[in-house]
Amino acid sequence: MTDAVTNPLLAPTPLPYDLPPYGSIRVEHYLPAFHEAFAAQRAEVDAITAQTEAPTFENTLVALERSGALLDRVARTFYTVSSADGTAEVQAVEEELAPLMSAHGDAIQLDAALYARVTAVHDALDSLDLDAESRYLVERRYREMSLAGAGLDDAQKQKLTDLNQRLSTLTTTFEKNLLADTNELAVVFDDAAELDGLSEGELSAAAQAATERGLDGRYVVTLTLYTGHPYLASLTNRESRRRLLEASRARGTRGNAHDNRATLREIVRLRAERAALLGYSSHAAAVLADQTAGSPEAVHDLLRRLAVPAAANARAEQAALQRIADGDGIRIEAHDWAFYTEKVRAEQYDLDRAALRPWFEAERVLRDGVFSAAEQLYGLRISERHDLQGYHPDVRVFEVHNADGSELGLFLLDLYTRDSKRGGAWMNSIVTQSRLRGTAPVVVNNLNVNKPAPGTPTLLTLDEVTTLFHEFGHALHGLFATVTYPHFAGTAVHRDFVEFPSQVNEMWIFWPEILAHYARHHETGEPLPADVVERLHASEAFNQGFATSEYLAASWIDQAWHGLSVDEASREIDVAAFEAAALADIGLDNPVVPTRYASTYFAHVFSGGYSAGYYSYIWSEVLDADTVEWFRENGGLTRENGDRFRQRLLGVGGSGDPLEAYRDFRGRDAEIQPLLERRGLTV
Known part of the structure; x- marks a missing residue:
């Protein structure tokens, strides 16, 4: 029944x-x-194009915006x-x-009659009395179509639709293969001695994961999406480290049903x-045009500008590592x-990052760190709604209010890893x-933190703390x-x-007033010692050659x-050889510094929305580093500064040119120097 x-x-x-009634929704729905x-939605769009009245902003653009509300709700719930x-x-x-969604999207985006109406409104734009957001809507819709x-002939449109449907199927297959191979390649250890160096909580999580797989x-040890793994920093058994990294890098290459x-x-x-059909020399050219x-x-x-100093810094770091490894x-x-x-x-900073975990208990980091920073900057009030249910028992629901008490939206947190989660x-x-x-907005953050056994606290690594702040930056943007x-x-x-907004938010983790609030020992309540904080600050640029x-x-x-x-893409390409040649081309072919993602498990670009766009993290970081400098120059994490950032950047959403919004906030274009200094790339 439907x-x-x-x-x-x-x-x-x-x-x-x-909020969708997840408790009532079954897969067959x-x-x-x-x-x-x-x-x-098809009927709604047909009603727009069947009109005899001349195209106007209201009867075409606004009507198009009103269409698809049901599809939007169902799709967001499902995905x-x-x-x-x-x-x-x-x-x-x-x-x-996957192919049905692609075909439906193309049927609207490539609709000739709809495109003609949008074009007519666009051509008359200067004569229309529209506010800035409405004008931008006309410009964006016309450009995107x-x-x-949308301007192709019927035969070309059919070919484009066929390509899009096939691609939607392939990207879904890539994601499915990756999830299956990641689960299959989780590394099984017989003896706790093989995991020497892990904390009690980490060992507990590994035992719990084994129990869930019937391996009492x-x-x-389950794999992370990226090449490395947090445990590589603390496992004393070299063979265990080798097995873990080898499993990670093998994903999608084993010649089995999950080979990508x-x-x-x-x-x-x-x-x-x-891309060629659309008139571009490559997919990258088509994507980056907009x-x-x-x-x-x-x-x-x-x-290329960043790769040369980054590779040089990584080689210097490698030499420092080798001097200690020589002793072993x-x-x-x-x-x-x-x-x-x-x-x-x-040795250099008297700092053991793994030993910091007792100061990063997840609940305290969330409430006294992530939420507290948002309260300090934006006046938010965030409270848990135990009466509301998410899509999985692990999901928690929070209600968010503005400083004046008005309702803002809901925030859902899904912290722990599981086999069914990408x-x-x-x-x-x-x-x-x-x-x-x-x-009003309802947003969710997903992480993949290992879940310890019941009764054991969830202690985060510093990287996981950073990720929690980072993803909440996206959540704030959505809210x-x-x-x-x-x-x-x-x-x-x-x-x-x-x-950009997420990278700004992760910067607050080391600001004294934020760090002192959440970084407290989970047993004693003692704050992270001041000398450790100083050493953390001193080591911020440490290992940036590798990371960059x-x-x-x-x-x-x-x-x-x-x-x-x-x-070029139609030739028979050996994936490993192609990667090796690409890395040699930019001078990043150091085998001791593997790429963060190899092609066969590069979900961002082969099953996510970052194709030809993974550069965007460093591109956005130019803005982020420059923004953090602005906060430092203007008194830090004050409500006044937070409100300015919220109103002029985060609150704009997609309703205006992002670089114009940045200029409005900063008073000028972003400068790259703060980024170079942060990553140690100035020499």
Whole structure:
């Protein structure tokens, strides 16, 4: 049945803030709801194009913004679940849905009659009396439809639709393969001695993971999305470190049912074909034409400028590691880097990062760190709603109020890893704010922290603390964006701008007034000692050669794949050889410093939204570093500064040019010097 009586996705939710009634939704509800939603939006768009009245902003652009509300609700509800609790049944729905979603999107984006009406309004734009957001909506809709191929002839549109549907299937397959291979390659250890160096909580989490897999008495270490693993820094057994990194790097390359090499090659080829059809030399050129960077050349210039000093710094760091490793009679390899980095850190700064975990208890970091910083900067009041249910028992729901007590939205937190959750960390919007639709934001943060046994505290690494702050920066962006039109809601900004707010928010973790509040020992309540804080500050640029190199290497691989022409992408490409040549080209081919993501598990670009866009983290960091300097110059984390940042940047959402919004906030364009200094790239 697909009626609203039996399918909770087809009726307005009775819950606050339009939170989906996840407790009532079953897997079999999704596909019928999608089919109803597709038909509803198609009818709404047909009503726009069937009008005999001349195109106007109201009867075309506003009507288009009103369309698709049901589809938006169903899709956001489903994709939240498919990424965070992708059971086999959910994955089957996603596979069937992928080409249907693509076809529906193309049917609207490539609709000739709709494009003609949008074009007519765009051509008359200067004669219309529109506010700034409305004017920008006309400009964006026209540009996006043009870049998507709305001006192509019917035969070209059909080919484009076919390409998009096939690509949607392939990217879903890539994600499914990666999740399966990541789960299969989780490393099993027979003896706790093999995991010497892990904390009691980490060992408990490994034992718990083994128990959940029916391996009582053994230990399972699950893999992270990126190449490395936090445990590599503390495992004293070199063979255990080797096994862990080897498993991580093997994903998608084992010649089994989950091998991603053929899938990614076809994705690259079809993306190149699509770009050529749209009049571009490569997929990267097509993507970057509508980003703040503007062109692949601009991205390449930045990456090459940073790669030379980053590689040099990594070599210097490697030499320092080797001097200590010589005492152990070994030659440093990739699986040794993190372990000996901590030895060098201890030697140079008398700092053991693994020993900091007792000061980073998850609940305290969340409430007295992440939430407290948001209260200090923006006056937010955040309280847990135990009466509201998420899509999984681990999900917690919080209500967010403004300083004046007015309702802002809901924040959901899904902290722990599980086999049905994709790797990494991310934010997404379940509901977006829109004056036109009368909706308020509901956002979720997903992390993949190992869950300890019941009764054991969740102690975070410093990297996990950083990730928690980072993802909440995205959440704030989604909560604060205040727009009229759904098209601009939440984090719907240029891809190479979207990381900017999150990267700013993660900077607050070391600010004295924030750190002192949340970094307290989980047993004694004692604050992190002042001398340790000083050493943390002194070591901020430590190991940045490695960190910058592994990131730039992944960014360059992304650009290399997506810079291929149709002819180049159609050749038989050996994935490993292609990667090696790309890294040699930019001088980042140091085998001891592997790329943060290799192609076969590079979910950001082959199954996520970052194709030809992984550079955006460093591109956004130019803005982020410059913004942090502004806060320092203007009195720090004050409400006045927070309100300015909220109103002029975060609150804009996608309703204006992002670089213009930045100039409005900063008073000028961003400068790169603060970034170079932060990453130790000035020499």
